[in-house]
Amino acid sequence: MLVMGAALIAEHSTALLNNGKGMPEMFPATFTAAKTNFDTVLQEYMSIRKTVKRDTGAKTAANNAVYATLMDMLQDGKIVFEDNPEIKKLFT
DSSP states (O other), X not given: OHXXXXXXXXXXXXXXXXXTTSSOTTHHHHHHHHHHHHHHHHHHHHHHHHHSOOOHHHHHXXXXXXXXXXXXXXXXXXXXXXXXXXXXXGGO
C-alpha cells in the first residue's frame, strides 16, 4: 500500500515536487527501478515459498530430543543435590 502511494506521487506529482524544494529530479526513475527490483525479488520469494515443503516432522523430532535430554539432566540434578533440598527443588 505504501509503495503504491509513493508510486502515485512519483508519477503524478513530478512537476509539483521538482520545484527545488521537493524530490530530486531523478527520484521517479530511481523509485521505479527500486520498485521493479523489489517486485522481482518478492515474486521469486513467493514462488519459492509455495514450492518448499515445510519439514515439521524433523522440527518436532528435534524438539522432542531436546526435551528428553532436559528431562535426563533434571533427574541427574535431583540426584546430585539430594542432600540440598533448596537446590534440589529447582530440578523438579
